[in-house]
Amino acid sequence: MSVSDSFEPPAEPGARLRHPAEPWRVKSVEPLRLTSPQERRDALEQAGYNVGLLPADLVYIDLYTDSGTSAMSDRQWAAVMLGDESYAGSRSFYRLEAAVRRYYGYEHVIPAHQGRAAENILSRILIRPGHQVPGNMYFTTTRTHQELNGAVFHDIVVDEAHDPAADLPFKGNVDLGKLERLIDKVGAEQIPYVSLAATVNMAGGQPISLANMADVRELTRRHRIPVILDAARAVENAWFIKQREPGRGEETVAEILREMCALTDGATMSAKKDSFANIGGWLAVRDPQLAEKARNLVVVYEGLHTYGGMAGRDLEAVAQGIEESVREDGIRTRIEQVAYLGDRIAAAGVPxxxxxxGHAVFLDARAFLPAVPPEEFPAQTLTCALYLDAGIRSTERGAVSAGRDPDTGENRCPRLELVRLTIPRRVYTQSHMDVVADSVARLHARRGEFASGVSFTHEPATLRFFQSRFRPVASAPLFGPAAR
Structure with a gap:
């Protein structure tokens, strides 16, 4: 029994989940390089203590993201060879369009080179200065596009989503009271759309329930406010609905996915997630007039509306990936691998x-490193420690990712200060998960050695976590004794 399904820790310390055997076999391998502790120290210093700036060749297990890093199937690689590279009217576009219509249910499909490109098109169409956009917790690129176009984001997720220890099945749910109060305060005409994420990345990959989505749809329908879904990991969300929501256990993941999308007016999609592709995305809507505006803008920023910044071979890979994403055995194995890592880490007493x-294990960095002051970025500090210890690259999801308030210039201080261990699909084995779990447990046992963190030496104005550079606050070598 896993923590993801039961909401209870393993019955005994050290208990391990036996996740299902993978429904595939290995056809080719990519060698990984094992580095020495000194090599990692030198590399981290060169990267300005930002693991995102490390050369990939110096990373042993790369858990920075599941975006574009999953393993494509032999069917996807075969589809690549069928790509039609015609500039206009590529048959590969029509295959993608048919796949989105079949599995997501949206009529109008506008391809884009990845999810944030779809967010850019959507924001330019719908948002005007002074608009207010509510959503079930922010995501970095989504909020950035909203703010760049003049909107203010409002977090309407349930309060429990901000509590790492709250063990609830649907922490991605919208607090309907918060949404209704915002509508009453600013007026429905000032809300261009409600932004729904499924799952909620910044809350720890937490799902939203189908019942909650239906309630949001009913409320927004009364006020004539559109609902736009971030569908990047909607298949994973559908799996959690199947497992956790009463009355849904007999439905297929594909059926639940269609039901989720039916409660929305459109979606942005990063096909680099659920669809296994290395690049690609789309914006899909029901309103033909909105679709026409999107096609006009995609020509300006991405490419013709039948390729949207993707090569024909990528359109084919995404279309095939959509079909594979809803297969029950595949999504079960994906979720259980993440749960296995979570079970092992939980068994070591790690917060x-x-x-x-669905896509990652999120460490509570503030509780993990209680002696590191908030202004010295505990989560960023912990990402450095994981790399030094075992060559593991993870992602900061805390104050650095939250950025600065555009009005005051002050650092945002989210309640969640997290490190994300993001599992690419079909890439790593159970043994790799054991290496990660062992490293996390070692560092937790050494947590008393961490008395200080890092500070900025270079800070970009937008999406700073990607290219920021830091230095250790303490004058001694970072994190004391050499990593094991």
């Missing part, structure tokens, strides 16, 4: 977000 989400 983390509960329950385990």
């Amino acid at each position: 983390m977000v509960r329950p385990v989400g």
